[in-house]
Amino acid sequence: MMMADDDLLALRLRALAHPARLAIVRALAAADRCQxxxxxxGLTLAQSTVSQHLKVLKEAGLITGTIEGPRSxxxxxxxxxxxxxxxxxxxxxxxxxxxxxxxxxxxxxxxSPSTPI
Amino acid sequence: MMMADDDLLALRLRALAHPARLAIVRALAAADRCQxxxxxxGLTLAQSTVSQHLKVLKEAGLITGTIEGPRSxxxxxxxxxxxxxxxxxxxxxxxxxxxxxxxxxxxxxxxSPSTPI
DNA sequence: TGCCTCCATCGTCCATCGACGATAAACGAT
DNA sequence: ATCGTTTATCGTCGATGGACGATGGAGGCA
Numbered sequence: 001m002m003m004a005d006d007d008l009l010a011l012r013l014r015a016l017a018h019p020a021r022l023a024i025v026r027a028l029a030a031a032d033r034c035q036x037x038x039x040x041x042g043l044t045l046a047q048s049t050v051s052q053h054l055k056v057l058k059e060a061g062l063i064t065g066t067i068e069g070p071r072s073x074x075x076x077x078x079x080x081x082x083x084x085x086x087x088x089x090x091x092x093x094x095x096x097x098x099x100x101x102x103x104x105x106x107x108x109x110x111x112s113p114s115t116p117i
Numbered sequence: 118m119m120m121a122d123d124d125l126l127a128l129r130l131r132a133l134a135h136p137a138r139l140a141i142v143r144a145l146a147a148a149d150r151c152q153x154x155x156x157x158x159g160l161t162l163a164q165s166t167v168s169q170h171l172k173v174l175k176e177a178g179l180i181t182g183t184i185e186g187p188r189s190x191x192x193x194x195x196x197x198x199x200x201x202x203x204x205x206x207x208x209x210x211x212x213x214x215x216x217x218x219x220x221x222x223x224x225x226x227x228x229s230p231s232t233p234i
Numbered sequence: 235t236g237c238c239t240c241c242a243t244c245g246t247c248c249a250t251c252g253a254c255g256a257t258a259a260a261c262g263a264t
Numbered sequence: 265a266t267c268g269t270t271t272a273t274c275g276t277c278g279a280t281g282g283a284c285g286a287t288g289g290a291g292g293c294a
Contacts, residue, residue, distance in 0.1 A: 006136045013134035016205070018282085019123045025208050036241065046284055051242055053282090070240055070291045078209040085206035088133070091142050092198035135252085153271060163254055168272055170252090187261040187270055 012084050015060030020045060021053050025076065028063060034073035129201050132177030137162060138170050142193065145180060151190035 015021060024039055031038075040050045054074060057063045061080045066073050132138060141156055148155075157167045171191060174180045178197045183190050 004136070006139045010134045010136050010139060013130050016208075017127050017130035017134050019121070019127050020282090022123045022127060022208075029209055037239095040241090047241070048243080048285075049283055055242080056281095067241095067290090072241065076209055081205070081209035085202055085209075088198070088205050089202035091133075091139075092146055092193055092195040092202075137252090154269095157271090162252095164271070165255075165273080166253055172272080173251095184260085184271095189271060 009084075009087055012060045012062060012080070013088075015056050015062055016084075018053070018056075020050075021057055024050075024053060024057060024074075025062065025081075028074060028076045032075065034065075034075055036072045036074065039074070126201075126204055129177045129179060129197070130205075132173050132179055133201075135170070135173075137167075138174055141167075141170060141174060141191075142179065142198075145191060145193045149192065151182075151192055153189045153191065156191070 016025065020043060023043060027039055027042060028034065036051070036054065039054070040047050043050055045053075054063070054065065058065050058074075062077055062084075063074050064077055066075075133142065137160060140160060144156055144159060145151065153168070153171065156171070157164045160167055162170075171180070171182065175182050175191075179194055179201075180191050181194055183192075
């Protein structure tokens, strides 16, 4: 498959980047228990739509799903979410080797009066 | 505008959820200096495309842009990114009041033999 | 066996995204 | 005043996303 790091990161961020999927993740975080039907009843969305959102989250590795008899149970993959949070945090802390938090290059900002866009 | 919290969070996540925009953010994190032209030369994308990506990041509040004479300079909004990272982290730590990291509800998982989907 | 519930998948429709080239606007330099 | 450079915006096009209803399969129960 050859998926670049940033492609995977982008995939996971995109999976989170929808209000309905955020609601699903929050529900799973609060309950740690799953039950697809409960999620559907909590969301005012069609069952098929919720199922698709769950699929997106599952394919991104953010949740796991198990079949339990007649119903499906979903759980957060807290470890993947923790890694994701760390990656987002690493975006602005940056420069993992060498100095961290480099001082702003003042010389880049003094040449002419600058106005906010 | 009445933007719900999750809508704003989703907007910011969606802004990050693209390899090109991740590359832009990384470049800004590494250099702390901006120059639209440099970003364009680093990306193998058309200048208009990069400009659109910068616009998305700016509208999400993840970067700031200033006009400096004939050119534009972009910088990371590290504070917003930090808040974002915290929000992602809060998704799996959840339950901000009451106990944190609740024990898994074992009873939800023992009713029948479960198989991974 | 037959029904009912639960859920995943399919097909469709409309909206948005991502890419590009072309154009316009702002500015410095000649 | 004009030209070249730099960047933002517009218009377009194909691809993808998100919503839905309909369908189908798996499993529990009468």
